[in-house]
Amino acid sequence: MKFVCMGGSARRALTFAKLLAREFGYDDREVLAYGDTERYSLYKVGPVISVSHGIGIPSLSILLNEMTKLLISAKAQNPVYIRMGTSGGIGVEPGTVVLTTESISPKLTPVFEQTVMGETRYYPTLLTQNLNDEIYQLRNQLPVTMGKTFSTNSFYEEQMRSDGLFNPSFSNSEKLEFLHKLYEMGVRNIEMESLALSAFCLQAEIPVAVACVTLLDRLKGDQVLASKEELLDYSNRSHQLILSYIKSKIENGAM
Numbered sequence: 001m002k003f004v005c006m007g008g009s010a011r012r013a014l015t016f017a018k019l020l021a022r023e024f025g026y027d028d029r030e031v032l033a034y035g036d037t038e039r040y041s042l043y044k045v046g047p048v049i050s051v052s053h054g055i056g057i058p059s060l061s062i063l064l065n066e067m068t069k070l071l072i073s074a075k076a077q078n079p080v081y082i083r084m085g086t087s088g089g090i091g092v093e094p095g096t097v098v099l100t101t102e103s104i105s106p107k108l109t110p111v112f113e114q115t116v117m118g119e120t121r122y123y124p125t126l127l128t129q130n131l132n133d134e135i136y137q138l139r140n141q142l143p144v145t146m147g148k149t150f151s152t153n154s155f156y157e158e159q160m161r162s163d164g165l166f167n168p169s170f171s172n173s174e175k176l177e178f179l180h181k182l183y184e185m186g187v188r189n190i191e192m193e194s195l196a197l198s199a200f201c202l203q204a205e206i207p208v209a210v211a212c213v214t215l216l217d218r219l220k221g222d223q224v225l226a227s228k229e230e231l232l233d234y235s236n237r238s239h240q241l242i243l244s245y246i247k248s249k250i251e252n253g254a255m
């Protein structure tokens with residue numbers, strides 16, 4: 001088994017690779033990126049690939065195609081994909097790790113739409129429930145919850161932020177009403193990649209989980225107000241959770 005662990009930022013890909021190296025007893029100063037880092041940063045530590053995917057679905061989908069072709073050429077058996085990212089929470093404490101059960105589109109459907117040659121195709125966006133269950137069991141003291149994830153194509157407009165450049169096209173009460181509607185639908189966080197990731201992995205028959213930590217509660221505001229130290233602590237939480245999962249699989253002989 002190979003674990004492909006991904007997140008938006010190149011720095012976080014390196015941080016996770018170094019964490020793995022220390023855990024596996026290697027010198028973390030020897031963790032170096034493979035190839036060019038202009039677009040993505042990729043590290044391999046034992047059976048784990050730690051790679052950045054950039055922001056949003058277009059960037060992620062290039063990585064998914066190329067990474068998966070690479071793994072097939074390398075004859076990697078039964079890979080598992082895990083995204084460890086950041087997100088805005090809905091009705092959960094900042095710092096909570098949300099394991100996505102299903103990704104919800106900007107149109108409020110559990111569907112990823114892709115338009116090819118002028119025709120739109122539709123793909124389901126379920127995550128792998130037994131993988132979520134396995135990860136959830138390893139949460140220990142970490143604040144972890146399962147829920148749906150609202151997955152958007154922009155950080156400002158589609159995430160109903162009032163602090164972008166343009167005046168919002170909605171009132172504050174309309175925004176709150178919509179956020180409450182999402183909460184009632186079972187949505188617990190908002191990010192920008194799980195819609196395409198889940199659809200891709202379902203098509204490719206690859207088990208997949210998304211474990212995103214929430215940086216703020218959108219029911220309380222739009223701006224991330226956590227300090228640098230808090231943000232570091234939050235992002236370490238998804239790393240710790242996924243590290244526990246990888247260790248448990250390795251200890252049980254799954255490689």
Ligand code: R2B
Pocket residue numbers: 008054055056085086087155190191192193
């Ligand atoms: C979460 O954070 C990024 C936007 O700031 C985006 O990649 C995401 O899904």
Ligand code: URA
Pocket residue numbers: 086087088089155159190191192215
């Ligand atoms: N990432 C997002 O996409 N939204 C947030 O609110 C925070 C991180």
